[in-house]
Amino acid sequence: DQQVKQNSPSLSVQEGRISILNCDYTNSMFDYFLWYKKYPAEGPTFLISISSIKDKNEDGRFTVFLNKSAKHLSLHIVPSQPGDSAVYFCAASANGAGSYQLTFGKGTKLSVIP
């Protein structure tokens, strides 16, 4: 059973426009959510996180929104740049024992077209 789902395997966006990457989860115990960016043949790079006590967290061009009632989060990149082209992974962890363990989605490949 996949507890973290990224239903769009790929997304193409024009440079300068907004990129919106979506993620859904099923485990109501998840309370910490992260986004990672990954280039081919490299390790994932941490981008931004959000705790369940918030519904929005912003860092430069990246904003993560959390809708707990819908068990949905999204990553907004504004404006999108060609260097943002990569695979983006959503991840989540649950409160309490084992809270350090992350459950990852399968990723969404973002292509930013110049």
Next chain:
Amino acid sequence: SQTIHQWPATLVQPVGSPLSLECTVEGTSNPNLYWYRQAAGRGLQLLFYSVGIGQISSEVPQNLSASRPQDRQFILSSKKLLLSDSGFYLCAWSVGVGFYSGETQYFGPGTRLLVL
């Protein structure tokens, strides 16, 4: 600042040969350590994690094993590699800020393993 190293970067091994991948972390103490595998076209699969020296938990039964001989060293091994072991292996670390707090994991550069 913290850094994480993995080696080798690329490895080509015949089926049935042994494997040893090493990961070390600098600039932090008592990290939680993780081994992941990313197979072609798939997401990240957690293989092992460790919360301390000699403490290893396995997430997926397989012919791989892990060891943590030192606080900041994590080793992934196999006695006999299978074709299905091919993939991109990633080591990661995290440090807890509290028992009920989420932890951010930071990944190493990865090792690309091709079993022929």
